Amino acid sequence: MVTIQNLHKKFAKNIVLSGIDLNIDSGGIFAVLGPNGSGKTTLIKAILGMVIPNKGDISVLGENIKQSSNYRNSIDYLPQIANFPSNLKVKELIKMIKDLRDRPSDDQRLIELFNLTPFLDKKLGTLSGGTKQKVNLVLTFMFDSPLIILDEPTTGLDPISLIRLKALINEEKSRGKTILITSHIMSFVEEVSDEIVFLLEGKIYFKGSIDELKKNTGQPDFEHAIASILTIDNA
Amino acid sequence: MLKILKYSFFDLMRSRWSYVYFAFYLLLGIVLLFLNNDLSKAVITLMNVIIVLVPLIGTIFGVMYYYNSKEFTELLLAQPLKRTTIFLGQYLGVALSLSLSLVLGLGLPFVFYGLFKSNAIWDFSLLLITGSFLTFIFTALAFNIALSNENKIKGFGYAILLWLFLAVIYDGLFLMSIILFEDYPLDKMSLMGTLLNPIDLSRTLILLKLDISALLGYTGAVFKKFFGTDLGLIISFAALILWVILPVSRIMYKSKRKDF
Numbered sequence: 390m391v392t393i394q395n396l397h398k399k400f401a402k403n404i405v406l407s408g409i410d411l412n413i414d415s416g417g418i419f420a421v422l423g424p425n426g427s428g429k430t431t432l433i434k435a436i437l438g439m440v441i442p443n444k445g446d447i448s449v450l451g452e453n454i455k456q457s458s459n460y461r462n463s464i465d466y467l468p469q470i471a472n473f474p475s476n477l478k479v480k481e482l483i484k485m486i487k488d489l490r491d492r493p494s495d496d497q498r499l500i501e502l503f504n505l506t507p508f509l510d511k512k513l514g515t516l517s518g519g520t521k522q523k524v525n526l527v528l529t530f531m532f533d534s535p536l537i538i539l540d541e542p543t544t545g546l547d548p549i550s551l552i553r554l555k556a557l558i559n560e561e562k563s564r565g566k567t568i569l570i571t572s573h574i575m576s577f578v579e580e581v582s583d584e585i586v587f588l589l590e591g592k593i594y595f596k597g598s599i600d601e602l603k604k605n606t607g608q609p610d611f612e613h614a615i616a617s618i619l620t621i622d623n624a
Numbered sequence: 625m626l627k628i629l630k631y632s633f634f635d636l637m638r639s640r641w642s643y644v645y646f647a648f649y650l651l652l653g654i655v656l657l658f659l660n661n662d663l664s665k666a667v668i669t670l671m672n673v674i675i676v677l678v679p680l681i682g683t684i685f686g687v688m689y690y691y692n693s694k695e696f697t698e699l700l701l702a703q704p705l706k707r708t709t710i711f712l713g714q715y716l717g718v719a720l721s722l723s724l725s726l727v728l729g730l731g732l733p734f735v736f737y738g739l740f741k742s743n744a745i746w747d748f749s750l751l752l753i754t755g756s757f758l759t760f761i762f763t764a765l766a767f768n769i770a771l772s773n774e775n776k777i778k779g780f781g782y783a784i785l786l787w788l789f790l791a792v793i794y795d796g797l798f799l800m801s802i803i804l805f806e807d808y809p810l811d812k813m814s815l816m817g818t819l820l821n822p823i824d825l826s827r828t829l830i831l832l833k834l835d836i837s838a839l840l841g842y843t844g845a846v847f848k849k850f851f852g853t854d855l856g857l858i859i860s861f862a863a864l865i866l867w868v869i870l871p872v873s874r875i876m877y878k879s880k881r882k883d884f
Contacts, residue, residue, distance in 0.1 A: 400883070439701050439884045456880075461704035468702065472695035474635070489627055489703050 390415045390536060390567045391436060396445035398431055405431045407591040409445070415535075418558065418568045420578045423588035424619060429571045430469060432588065433540055436569075437466055449536065462490070467529040469540040469571075475514025479505065479524055482513060486528055494531040502553055503527060519545040530557060537561060537568045543577055555581060579611045587618065594618065625709045625716075628700065632717025636689070642725055645681060649729025657737045663744045664834060667751060670730065671830045674755045675823055679762040680787050682722060686766025687783045689718050691776050701884055711767070711879040715872070719763040723756040730755075750833050754826040757864045761822050762787070764871035771878045794821050811846040818847075819860070822867045829860055 396409040405428045413419055421429050434440040436447055438454055438461065446453060449460045473482060487494050500506055503523040508516060516524070522545045529537070539558075543551060558581055562568060572578050578585065579599060587595040587602075595602060595618070599611055608614040636642055652673060656666040693714065700710045734748060766783050773779040798817050802810055818824045832851045850856040 434884070437702055439698070441881060441883055458704050458706045461702065464702075466702040468698065472698065474693065474696040474699075476635070476638070485631060486699075486703070489700070489705065 390450065391569075392446075392448045393432075393436075394446045396432075396435060396447065397443045398428075398435060398440060399443060405591055406435070406442075409588075409591070409593060411586065411593060411596070413567060413569065415567055416562075416565050417583040418562055418570060418581050420582035420585045421569065421571045421588060422578065422585055422615065423594075427588040428591050429588055430540060433466075433538055433569070433571065436538065437461065437464065462492075463534050463536055465529045465532055465534045465537045467525055467537075467539045467542055469544070473513040473521065473524070475512065477513055478510055479513060479516070480509040482524070483527065483531075487531075490532060492532055495533070496527060496531040499527040499531055502557070503550060517545075519547060519550070522546055523550060526554065526557075530561070535566055537566055539568065539570045541572055542570065543572060543574050551577075575612045575615060587615075589618070625713045628705070628710055628713025629716050629720075632689075632693070632714045633721050635693075636717060636721040641685070642721055645722070646725040646729045649726055650732060653730045653733030657733050663742060664747065667744060667747050667830075668834065671751060671827070674726075674751065674758070675827050675830075676791055678726065678755050678758045679791060679823060682719075682759045682762030683766045683783045683787045684780075685722055686715075686718055686763040687770050687779050689714070690767055690770035691779065698884055707879045708876045711771075711875055712872070715763060715767050715875060718767075719760045722759045722763065726755050726759065727752050747830070747833055750830055754829060754864070757868065758822060758826055761864070761867045761871070764868060764875060767875050768871050768878065771875065771882060790821055790823050795824065798824075815847070815850055819863045822864060825860055825863055829857075 391411070391413040393409055393411040396406050396411075398404075398406040405426075409428075409432065421432060423429050431440055435442050436449065436454075438458070446455070448454060450463055452460050454460055477485075483496050483500075487496065500509070503526060505520070505523055505527065508520055508524075513521065513524070522542075526542070529539070542554060542558075546554060555577075558568060558570075570578070570582060582599070584596070584598055585602065586593060595605070599614075602614050603609065603611065606614040606617045608617050652670070656669055657663075660666055660669075697710060697714070701707070730752065765786060769782045769786065770779050773782065798814070798821075801817075802814065805813075818828050828847060828851060832848055851860060
C-alpha cells in the first residue's frame with residue numbers, strides 16, 4: 390500500500406527523518422508512535438506530499454508520488470490541528486470539499502453520527518475544539534478511499550464521540566482498508582492497532598505487533614513497554 | 625483551478641474590505657467628476673491616486689490574504705489538487721476581485737457621467753487597464769514575499785518596503801542618477817529606467833496619452849517619440865505583461881518546493 394525507501398528530511402539544520410525504510414501492507418491498522426518531535430507528523434505529511442523529502446522515494450498504491458497529485462484521491466487525511474477557514478459555515482465547508490473531490494460521499498450519516506446537525510449553519514470560527522474535531526472527522530471519513538491517515542484523531546473528543554470513532558475505525562478496517570494512526574493516547578493505540586511503528590530520532594526503532602514489543606522489552610503492559618524504550622535511549 | 629479561483633473570489637467578495645475598497649473608488653469617482661467639470665483634469669487626479677494606491681492595496685491584500693488563508697491552503701494541500709492549481713487559483717482570486725473593485729468603482733460614476741459620449745474614453749480605459757495591470761503585478765509580488773517568509777511580520781515589512789521602493793525610492797534614485805550623469809546623453813537610460821519600474825511605466829503611459837508631454841521638455845519629446853508609436857506601446861505592454869509573468873512563474877516554482 391505504502392512503500393517508503395531511504396527517506397531523509399531536514400528543516401534548516403534540524404534533521405527530522407534520517408533514512409526511513411517502511412513498508413505498509415494493505416489492510417489493517419498501523420500506529421506510528423514516538424516521543425514529541427520524533428518526526429511522526431513529518432512522515433505523514435511526506436506521504437501526503439505536503440512535505441517534500443530531501444532524499445528518498447515514497448510510493449502509494451504502487452505509484453511514485455513525486456510531482457503527482459492524483460494519488461491523493463485514494464487517501465483520506467485527518468490533520469492534527471483542525472484549522473479551518475473561520476468565516477466559512479460548517480455546511481459550506483463540507484459542500485466545498487465534496488465539490489473539490491467530486492466523488493460520492495457519506496456525509497449525512499456521519500453528521501448524524503457525531504450529532505453535528507445543530508452546528509451546520511454555524512461558522513467554523515465559533516466552534517469549540519471538540520466540535521471542530523468532529524467536523525474534521527466527518528470530512529475525513531465521508532469519502533470511501535483505500536488509505537486513511539489519522540493524525541491524533543482523539544484530540545478534544547468527548548467519551549461518546551471517542552467510542553463512535555473507535556467503532557468507525559473498526560468498521561473501515563473490516564472493509565479491508567489500510568489505516569495509519571498517530572496518537573499519544575497509549576490505551577487508544579493498544580485497543581485499535583494491529584501493528585505499531587516506533588520512531589525515535591528520525592529512525593524506525595521498532596516495527597511489529599504490540600505483543601512482540603512486550604516480549605522484546607520484557608514489560609507486562611504496553612504503556613510500560615513504550616516507556617522503557619524511551620528511558621533506555623533517552624536517559 | 626477554476627474551483628479554487630471561485631472559492632477564493634467569493635471568499636473575498638464577502639469580506640468587508642472589498643466593499644470598502646469598492647466604495648472608496650466609487651466615492652472618488654463621483655467627487656472628481658461631479659464637483660470638477662474638467663474631465664481630463666479628473667483623469668489626471670485619478671491617475672495620481674491609482675499609481676500610488678493600487679500597488680499599495682495590491683501588496684497589502686496579497687500578503688494578508690496569503691497569511692489569513694493558511695489553514696484553507698493546508699486543507700487544500702491534502703486534497704487531490706496540484707500545488708500550482710491551488711496557489712494560482714488563490715492569486716487570481718485576489719487579483720481579480722481587487723481589479724473588479726477598481727474597474728466597477730471608477731467605471732460606474734463615469735458611465736453615469738456620460739463617458740461613452742465623451743472623447744476621454746480612451747484615456748479612461750487606459751487608466752483602468754494599467755490599474756488592473758498594477759493590481760496583478762503587485763499581488764503577484766506580494767504572494768512571492770509571503771511564500772518566502774513564514775514570519776507574518778517580516779512578510780508585511782518586506783511587502784511595504786517593496787512598495788515604498790518602487791513607488792517612491794526608485795524615483796529618487798532615478799532622479800539622482802540623472803543629475804549625476806547630466807553631462808551624458810540620458811534619453812536611452814531614462815527610457816530603460818522607466819520601463820524597468822511598473823509604476824513609472826504606467827504613469828508615463830497615461831501622461832503621454834493625455835498629450836501633456838510638451839510640459840516635459842526635451843525628455844518628453846524623446847518619450848513621446850518612443851511611447852507614442854505603436855512599437856513603443858507594444859513594448860510598454862510587453863514590459864507590463866513580463867512584470868506579471870515573472871513573479872507568477874516564481875509563485876509556481878516556489879510553491880512546488882515548499883514544505884507545509
